[in-house]
Amino acid sequence: MAEKVYWVTPEGGTLDLTDGTQYNIRQGIDGRHMPTFTFVSDKMFTYPGEVLRGITTDKREILLPLTVSGTSAEDFRNNQRFLEYSLDPMRGEGKLKVVTDDSVPKTRLMNCHYQGGMGFLESGETGNYKTRIYILQFICHSPYWYDPNENSVTWSDPNGTLRIPQVVYNTGDVDTYPLITIGGPLQLITITNETTGKLLEWGTVGSNMLGDWVRLYIDTRPGHRNCCVTHWMSTPWTAPPYNYGNVFKFLWYGSNINFNLVPGENRISFAVVQGAYSADCMVNFRWLPKFNGV
Numbered sequence: 001m002a003e004k005v006y007w008v009t010p011e012g013g014t015l016d017l018t019d020g021t022q023y024n025i026r027q028g029i030d031g032r033h034m035p036t037f038t039f040v041s042d043k044m045f046t047y048p049g050e051v052l053r054g055i056t057t058d059k060r061e062i063l064l065p066l067t068v069s070g071t072s073a074e075d076f077r078n079n080q081r082f083l084e085y086s087l088d089p090m091r092g093e094g095k096l097k098v099v100t101d102d103s104v105p106k107t108r109l110m111n112c113h114y115q116g117g118m119g120f121l122e123s124g125e126t127g128n129y130k131t132r133i134y135i136l137q138f139i140c141h142s143p144y145w146y147d148p149n150e151n152s153v154t155w156s157d158p159n160g161t162l163r164i165p166q167v168v169y170n171t172g173d174v175d176t177y178p179l180i181t182i183g184g185p186l187q188l189i190t191i192t193n194e195t196t197g198k199l200l201e202w203g204t205v206g207s208n209m210l211g212d213w214v215r216l217y218i219d220t221r222p223g224h225r226n227c228c229v230t231h232w233m234s235t236p237w238t239a240p241p242y243n244y245g246n247v248f249k250f251l252w253y254g255s256n257i258n259f260n261l262v263p264g265e266n267r268i269s270f271a272v273v274q275g276a277y278s279a280d281c282m283v284n285f286r287w288l289p290k291f292n293g294v
Helices: 073-087
Strands: 004-008 014-016 023-025 037-043 050-057 060-069 094-099 107-116 131-140 151-157 166-170 179-193 198-202 213-219 226-232 242-246 264-274 281-287
Touching (some): 014 073, 060 107, 073 131, 166 281, 264 281
Antiparallel strands (some): 004 094, 094 107, 151 281, 179 213, 179 264, 213 226
16 A cells, blocks of 8 residues: 555544545655754863753654646636645644555654645646646644554552552653543552653642542643642542642652653552542553654
């Protein structure tokens, strides 16, 4: 099977850019493999060269040479208008979707916006009344491709103390940031990635102790970082819940807000002290592997 490329609209609709009839991507795709990097360095008096201070990953730009065709002038304009409507960045963020031509095809997604490429000089070199050749430009503020199939691992412990490290394996090329759910009669909560040494720890939510039946929803993704506590005051999961809102700000001293999973094996341990009741404690990790290229 030949490689397929799609545009996924903000509403979730899919437009095949390689159908070979209305739309077809030509040779010359640029920017879809490794992202670019910025090196921050300082000159030092009497020191040869410079001293490297840090490396950051830049946003990514991808160029897609695309041919738009029609069976007539009217059909061509309809196809072009539909493409323009689908790509309009004012409608929100879309996605580039690639399905590889491997023996077992892989699907990769990239969040991005259309940036330019459909404003151009109309000439015989760029097409005619039934065909036009564009070079679509996409800007990707998050520079990594990701697998749309979410990975998930769940542990439970009847004693409420998940101290034995569990292995979470990140199959991607780069760090990823998990969504974590914890449930049970919890009081003191400590989550540690022993591979990186980073931890998250809560013992209070404002002036309230986490001592009864709670469910903690933790989103560690940069730009999202949120921790929502839903608190039941009596019999598990039956009384009306009370939502404390975002309690990331109540992390204990020494916690790391950049709680990531590195590529490969991550040894995750929990120290969960039970509150007023005794019952199972449940922990769930969910994450999307990320990749440098397709």
